[in-house]
Amino acid sequence: MAQSLYERIGGEAAVNAAVDLFYRKVLTDARISHFFASVDMDRQIAKQKAFLTFAFGGPAHYSGKDMRAGHAHLVKMGLNDSHFDAVIENLGSTLKELGVPAALIGEAAAIAESTRKDVLGK
Amino acid sequence: MNFVIHEGRRLECRPDETVLEALLRQGVDAPYSCRAGVCHACLCRSENGRGLNPESFRGLSAEQKADGWFLTCQAKPEGDLVLRDAAGYRSARVLSLRQAAPDVFILRLESRDLPYRPGQFLQLRLDGLSRPYSLASHPAESHLEFHIRRLDGGALSPRLCALREGDSVDIGEAAGSCHYASIHAGTDLVLAATGTGLAPLIGILKDAIKKEHGGWIFLFHGGRTAEDLYFDGEIRELMKKHPRLLYRPALTRASQNGIASGRLTELIPPLLKTPAQCSAFLCGHPDFVRELRLKLFLAGLPSARILADAFSHARS
Numbered sequence: 001m002a003q004s005l006y007e008r009i010g011g012e013a014a015v016n017a018a019v020d021l022f023y024r025k026v027l028t029d030a031r032i033s034h035f036f037a038s039v040d041m042d043r044q045i046a047k048q049k050a051f052l053t054f055a056f057g058g059p060a061h062y063s064g065k066d067m068r069a070g071h072a073h074l075v076k077m078g079l080n081d082s083h084f085d086a087v088i089e090n091l092g093s094t095l096k097e098l099g100v101p102a103a104l105i106g107e108a109a110a111i112a113e114s115t116r117k118d119v120l121g122k
Numbered sequence: 123m124n125f126v127i128h129e130g131r132r133l134e135c136r137p138d139e140t141v142l143e144a145l146l147r148q149g150v151d152a153p154y155s156c157r158a159g160v161c162h163a164c165l166c167r168s169e170n171g172r173g174l175n176p177e178s179f180r181g182l183s184a185e186q187k188a189d190g191w192f193l194t195c196q197a198k199p200e201g202d203l204v205l206r207d208a209a210g211y212r213s214a215r216v217l218s219l220r221q222a223a224p225d226v227f228i229l230r231l232e233s234r235d236l237p238y239r240p241g242q243f244l245q246l247r248l249d250g251l252s253r254p255y256s257l258a259s260h261p262a263e264s265h266l267e268f269h270i271r272r273l274d275g276g277a278l279s280p281r282l283c284a285l286r287e288g289d290s291v292d293i294g295e296a297a298g299s300c301h302y303a304s305i306h307a308g309t310d311l312v313l314a315a316t317g318t319g320l321a322p323l324i325g326i327l328k329d330a331i332k333k334e335h336g337g338w339i340f341l342f343h344g345g346r347t348a349e350d351l352y353f354d355g356e357i358r359e360l361m362k363k364h365p366r367l368l369y370r371p372a373l374t375r376a377s378q379n380g381i382a383s384g385r386l387t388e389l390i391p392p393l394l395k396t397p398a399q400c401s402a403f404l405c406g407h408p409d410f411v412r413e414l415r416l417k418l419f420l421a422g423l424p425s426a427r428i429l430a431d432a433f434s435h436a437r438s
Binding site: 019020023024027028040041042043045 | 158160180181412415416419420424425
């Protein structure tokens with residue numbers, strides 16, 4: 001049986017390696033940093049880990065409903081497609097920095113992309 | 123409706139309420155501080171914690187969980203919850219109380235072999251009133267030490283600052299996860315505190331010295347005026363025990379005797395030459411801790427090596 005994306009990308013160790021890089025990027029990206037500013041850092045790190053685990057095709061328990069409920073307050077703040085694009089971009093550059101092959105980055109981006117409608121409440 | 127059973131009373135816990143909210147609403151003087159599951163001041167023990175939500179155990183060790191510890195500020199029980207009576211309080215005798223600054227007192231209690239890790243905190247209780255205080259002592263020392271800021275109009279601190287040698291205080295069990303560990307051994311330590319947030323960092327510093335910490339240790343203490351640097355002399359004594367300990371006090375109001383002037387949140391980040399190789403321990407005013415934590419993280423410190431004890435100023 002073919003290995004899952006999560007296994008090929010490096011599993012939990014990859015999540016742990018990526019989380020600080022990724023969180024630093026979104027916090028310093030002027031396009032989106034304000035969506036991340038008000039939340040306590042411990043919680044934010046936990047959320048980013050859950051997101052990365054999900055994007056890497058790992059064991060995550062997100063439903064479309066969770067995604068909608070979890071981002072509804074951000075949609076009210078004006079969260080839109082351009083912000084979603086910025087997050088995907090940061091995900092890509094994080095993985096590139098970690099030396100993840102382009103094909104795997106594409107797979108992870110596609111998984112993250114699959115949540116767009118729910119995250120943006122469309 | 124679920125119930126929380128506390129010292130024999132059945133207290134109702136509404137579906138949208140945490141255990142802490144239920145206790146406070148019904149007149150229980152339950153300890154708490156951050157209400158966000160971070161500070162662990164509300165740590166409490168249950169007889170039957172199995173029906174609790176995962177958030178109730180945020181940051182607790184497997185051992186603590188197995189012993190029934192949970193956080194009341196995060197807990198939403200799915201059934202009735204039986205709390206253990208006053209979590210393991212014992213009585214401790216006052217050895218000494220020394221005034222170190224106009225509003226800061228150094229309280230020493232006999233240790234009675236209390237198990238703790240340097241940097242942890244416990245509840246001090248007097249006449250039924252309790253508040254969390256950090257330990258500034260090391261278990262190898264024969265006493266427990268606390269740094270108490272006397273807050274005018276405070277409920278507990280003025281009473282603690284009026285204790286005399288031979289008086290008794292109740293002490294709870296030590297808790298908290300802000301302590302020196304093996305992952306810090308090969309790194310440079312950044313210990314940064316404002317006010318009496320210094321206390322747990324002194325415990326951590328003593329531990330690092332005892333464990334022959336290999337890297338540099340930078341101890342930053344921030345205050346408004348020179349009086350706030352109440353532990354200056356003791357720190358200079360500790361410097362004799364560790365050749366790579368650097369003490370960097372800073373004052374926001376008046377600059378005196380060559381002491382740096384400014385806020386630690388501005389002064390520290392540019393001083394760190396290799397932030398990715400540092401570990402940080404932060405304690406003091408919650409805004410200070412939040413701001414410095416973020417800045418250190420953005421400067422390159424790994425999030426897992428920035429430990430914060432964010433509640434010291436919420437004490438009264």
